[in-house]
Every structure is written in C-alpha cells, then in structure tokens.
Amino acid sequence: MPPRPVGSLRAFFSPSRTRGPVAAAPTAELRAFRATLLGTLVTSVGLGLTLPFTFVYFHRILGLPLPLAGVVVAAAAALALGAGAAGGVIADRVGLGRVAVLGLVLQAAGTVLLGLAREPVAGTAGLTVMSMGNSLVWPSLNGLVTHQVPPEHRSRAFAVRFGLMNVGIGVGSLIAATTVSVAHPNSFHLVYLLDGATTAVFALILLVGLRNTAGWRAHPHHTGQVVPGGYRTVLRDRRFTAYLGVLLALAVFGSSQTEGPWAAFVSQAPGGSARVVGLGFAANTAAIIVFQLPVERWTRGFRRSRLLVLCALAGAATWGLTGVASLPGLPPVAAGSLLVGAMAVFGVGETLLSPVINAVPNALAPEHLRGRYNAANSATYPVSKFIGPPLAGLLIGSGSPNSWVAVVTLGMLAAAGGAVLLGRRLPPAVEHP
CATH class of the missing domain: 1.20.1250.20 (MFS general substrate transporter like domains)
Known part of the structure; x- marks a missing residue:
C-alpha cells in the first residue's frame, strides 16, 4: 500500500499565517473552495425539496399522462446531454467559473419557470432549460476543484462536496415530506420556486467568490503554441x-x-x-x-x-x-x-x-x-x-x-x-x- 499523503484537507482550510505575496494565492483558492462548498449546501437543500417529485408534478399537478411524462423527462435528458458537450467546449475557451455561473443562471430560470407552470408546455420548457443548465454546472465545478485544492487533497475535497450535497438533499427531503401534498397543488409550485431561489443564490455566491480566481478564465496558452483539442482528442x-x-x-x-x-x-x-x-x-x-x-x-x-x-x-x-x-x-x-x-x-x-x-x-x-x-x-x-x-x-x-x-x-x-x-x-x- 502506498504511503498516506502528509497533512489533510483541514490544513488547506486553515488560513495561512504567512504574510506577504506568498500567502495571496492560497488565500484566494481557499476562499473559492469555501464559496463552492457553501453554494453546494444551499442549492442541495433546494434540490432535496423537488428531487422525488418530477413525475408526480407533471402527472398529478400539470395533468400530463404518465407515459408522456416519461417521454418529456427523457427528451430533456437528451437535450441536456448535448448542452453538456457544448459546455465542455465553452469552458475550455472562456473559463470553468464563467460556465458554472451561466449554468446556474439557466438552471434557476428553468426551475422558476417550472414552478410557475400551470400546464404541460410551460412545464416542459422549464424542465428543459433547468436540465441544460444543470449539465453545465457540475462538470465545471468539478474542474474548478483542481484550481482550488492541491493535488494531494483533491480526493478528499470531492468526498466532502459529495457528503455536503447529501446533507442538503436530506434536509430538503425532510422539509418536503412534511409540506408537499397532492391535495395542495400550490405546495408543489412553492418548492420549485424555492429550489430556483437557492440555485440563484449559488450563482451569486460563485460570482462573488470565484471572480478573478484561478479557473474563472480559460487557461492561457503561449502565443503560437499549437495545442491539440476537441472531443476526438479526449476519446x-x-x-x-x-x-x-x-x-x-x-x-x-x-x-x-x-x-x-x-x-x-x-x-x-x-x-x-x-x-x-x-x-x-x-x-x-x-x-x-x-x-x-x-x-x-x-x-x-x-x-x-x-x-x-x-x-x-x-x-x-x-x-x-x-x-x-x-x-x-x-x-x-x-x-x-x-x-x-x-x-x-x-x-x-x-x-x-x-x-x-x-x-x-x-x-x-x-x-x-x-x-x-x-x-x-x-x-x-x-x-x-x-x-x-x-x-x-x-x-x-x-x-x-x-x-x-x-x-x-x-x-x-x-x-x-x-x-x-x-x-x-x-x-x-x-x-x-
């Protein structure tokens, strides 16, 4: 078994006591990662409010037959897959941080539209925009961790984010279990609006916390450097x-x-x-x-x-x-x-x-x-x-x-x-x- 890495993520979380220019970069990275964790917790509570209800919402509240609800969800997933592929290209050109904020804005707008919907067409439009935004967010955030956390701590950083996300989803699910009821359709509309609001808060947190930090803009290349790119190179x-x-x-x-x-x-x-x-x-x-x-x-x-x-x-x-x-x-x-x-x-x-x-x-x-x-x-x-x-x-x-x-x-x-x-x-x- 290879030796365990020295130190822990706790050391990375601890503010450096070093003064001067040497401490500036770690402080910016630390703040960016903390902003990502805070936003993850906030938005996952909203996600927990709505996660189990997509089929129920379309079928019981918006009046769409159950087989058609499945088609709508599958079609939204297909469009999200295409948006995610395009998002990877855009992130490599303009920066992971910018694409993450863009995805959160789209996700928030789609979730709010879904919450305001009173018939299937508007609900389908909202679900599509929400899914496309979501497909931009998480790949970008995962890439940003490499700029925010030293290599020896990245596995733990990803584990912390995953655990924190599930804490938020658990809290949101408990709230939904006690407040959402088919007998009260407005309860469904409310939780989707709250989900959209938490996503918008996450976008604001990233916009403030990640702006001008590593990963916000695309990685610069030297002038005249020929760099192979595209999904063909990836595959x-x-x-x-x-x-x-x-x-x-x-x-x-x-x-x-x-x-x-x-x-x-x-x-x-x-x-x-x-x-x-x-x-x-x-x-x-x-x-x-x-x-x-x-x-x-x-x-x-x-x-x-x-x-x-x-x-x-x-x-x-x-x-x-x-x-x-x-x-x-x-x-x-x-x-x-x-x-x-x-x-x-x-x-x-x-x-x-x-x-x-x-x-x-x-x-x-x-x-x-x-x-x-x-x-x-x-x-x-x-x-x-x-x-x-x-x-x-x-x-x-x-x-x-x-x-x-x-x-x-x-x-x-x-x-x-x-x-x-x-x-x-x-x-x-x-x-x-």
Whole structure:
C-alpha cells in the first residue's frame, strides 16, 4: 500500500499565517473552495425539496399522462446531454467559473419557470432549460476543484462536496415530506420556486467568490503554441475511455437502477411497500452522511481502481440482498429490513466512489481540455438513464422479475472486473493519489 499523503484537507482550510505575496494565492483558492462548498449546501437543500417529485408534478399537478411524462423527462435528458458537450467546449475557451455561473443562471430560470407552470408546455420548457443548465454546472465545478485544492487533497475535497450535497438533499427531503401534498397543488409550485431561489443564490455566491480566481478564465496558452483539442482528442485517451467504460457500467447497473427500477421491484416483493421504499432512500442518504468522511480517511492510501472495485461489489451486495428479500416465505418485517439495509449498503458504495469519480478525469486531463474531460465524465449519468431503466422495465415487467436481480448483480460484478483491468492501465500518479 502506498504511503498516506502528509497533512489533510483541514490544513488547506486553515488560513495561512504567512504574510506577504506568498500567502495571496492560497488565500484566494481557499476562499473559492469555501464559496463552492457553501453554494453546494444551499442549492442541495433546494434540490432535496423537488428531487422525488418530477413525475408526480407533471402527472398529478400539470395533468400530463404518465407515459408522456416519461417521454418529456427523457427528451430533456437528451437535450441536456448535448448542452453538456457544448459546455465542455465553452469552458475550455472562456473559463470553468464563467460556465458554472451561466449554468446556474439557466438552471434557476428553468426551475422558476417550472414552478410557475400551470400546464404541460410551460412545464416542459422549464424542465428543459433547468436540465441544460444543470449539465453545465457540475462538470465545471468539478474542474474548478483542481484550481482550488492541491493535488494531494483533491480526493478528499470531492468526498466532502459529495457528503455536503447529501446533507442538503436530506434536509430538503425532510422539509418536503412534511409540506408537499397532492391535495395542495400550490405546495408543489412553492418548492420549485424555492429550489430556483437557492440555485440563484449559488450563482451569486460563485460570482462573488470565484471572480478573478484561478479557473474563472480559460487557461492561457503561449502565443503560437499549437495545442491539440476537441472531443476526438479526449476519446483517443485510452486510459480515460477505459475509465468511462467502468463508470458507465457502474451507472447502468447501479445508480440508474435505484431511480425507479428498485422501487418498482420492491413494490412487487412480499415485504415491500411505499413505506419501505421511503425508508430505503432515507437509509441511503443517512449512510452517505455518516460514512463519507470515515470511509475517505480509511481508504486514503488505497489504489483508486480498488475503490472502484469495492464500489461495484457494494452494488452487487445491494442487489443480492434485494433478491433475498423477495424470496417467498420470508416474514414481511425481515424482508423490509433487508430491503432498507440494501439501500444503506448502496450508500456506502457511493462513499467509495465519490473520491474517485471526479478525481480520475481531472488527474488525466490536460489543462486546455479540462472542460471537455469533465463534460464527458458527467455524460455517463444521463447516458445510463437511457439504458438502465428501460432494461429494468423489460426484466421487471416480464414473467420472471427476479431476472432483473440476476442481470444487475452480474453487471456490477462485471464492472468490478473492469475496474481491476483499469488499474493496470492508469498511470501510477493517477492510480496512487
């Protein structure tokens, strides 16, 4: 096992006592990273208010038939994928910070429009603008961390942001659970407006906190320097494409299965119910909040590919527990406990992934292509939503729904095998953070 890096992120958070020009750059980076964390917490509370309600909002409040609601969500995701690719190009030309603020402004405007909508057309327009803005924000923020945090602390920085985001989502979800009701349509409009307001606050925080710091503008090149660019260059990086393959497998057979398919399967299981589904997602969020920083400390000396392997194995264990819980003859209480525990295990797997998912592409990316690398990295999530849920629908809707458990479990085991092979291709500086 490689030696653990000296120091911690706490040292980076601590204001330098050094006087003079030497301390100026770290102070600016520290303030920029703190602004990013503060904005992440604020906007994630708003996100938690609305995250579970997209289908319900379009179907029950805006009056769109459920199949058409699925089409609208898929179409918005497709447009967001294109916007994310364009955002990577723009970020490399004008700066990651500027694109992050632009994306937040679009996201806030789209969310407010969605909250003001009283019919499906306006709601669809709002969802589209919101999704396109969101696809610009997160790749840019992930790239900005490389300017704000020293290399030896970046894995922890990404883990802190992920944990903080889940704290905010958890708080927002608890508020929504006690205030939002189909019987009161205005409650839905209100939470979407609040979500838009928190996103606008995040944009203002970044505009003030990141302006004129490293990453706000594009990386300058020397005059006359010929620099290869474009997504073709990105996809020629075989180490990066191998990493994308593993990440896509983790998303297709992992995260995309938790957003609908798992609940659909559980609703058919003997011990399943809407209450069990709610408790399962609460356990997932709680596991991330409780274990994120301890897991990051425990695994700080691990190879990054090993973390990907452990994440995939945690996913396989999640689906295995789900399958056991669906066995006939199991007492409902035991089945429900297994299902809730399964989602907690998945949450622990997510804590293993968070120090790696954004650190690897930023470690591989040359500065002039950082926006494109992060955009390609983020694209795996919407792509997985085009593959994972339809596959699950076919399997769960078949005569043998347990075939879904078998396929997703084998898929996660295959992802673990892919991560082992990936570890042999990554450069030592990337594999050993």
